Amino acid sequence: MLKWQENFLAGESVKDPEKIKKKLNSGKPVLGIYLLTLAENPVNLMDIIPAAMLIQKSFYGICPKIIGMAKGKEEALEMVRSLIDEMYRETGTFATAEYIENR
Template sequence: MLTWQDGYRIGEGVKKAEKVKSRLDAGKFVQGIYLLTLSENPANIMDVIPAAMLLQKSFYRICPPIIGMAGDKEEALEMVRCLVDEVYRQTGTFQIAEYIESQKI
């Protein structure tokens, strides 16, 4: 099963978010959905992953905790921009992981 951050963000383009989440947890295909995760690469802050990638069982097992779900790639990128902006305004840093953990966004 996937790990979802408490209070994960849902973009306006996601229709029936709970149904989409259930399908993703079950390993089923969901078209057009993009997921935001914290990056495991220290050179990056976050990753935007097409939900279709989860069909690969190896990727499904190692998927980092999901912090957001968007209805398309543009919305996902806008969610990333808004989150980075929010973190910087609140903390003066780009420590996204620490901010998310403290806020339980």
């Protein structure tokens, strides 16, 4: 099972995020959806992953915690930019995991 942030973010273009979440959890492909995850690499703040990557069972098992989903890469990039801007304005830091947990 994938690891999801309790109140994960969903882009404005995402129709029925809970339905998409259920499909992804059951291993079904969902095209056009991009996932925002906490970065495993400490140099990065977040990663953007095409949901289609989850078809690969090896990746499905190691997917980092999902904090959001977007329809299309452009919306995903805008969500990351907005989230980082909000985080820095509110905390003055780039402690992404802590900010997401306490949001």
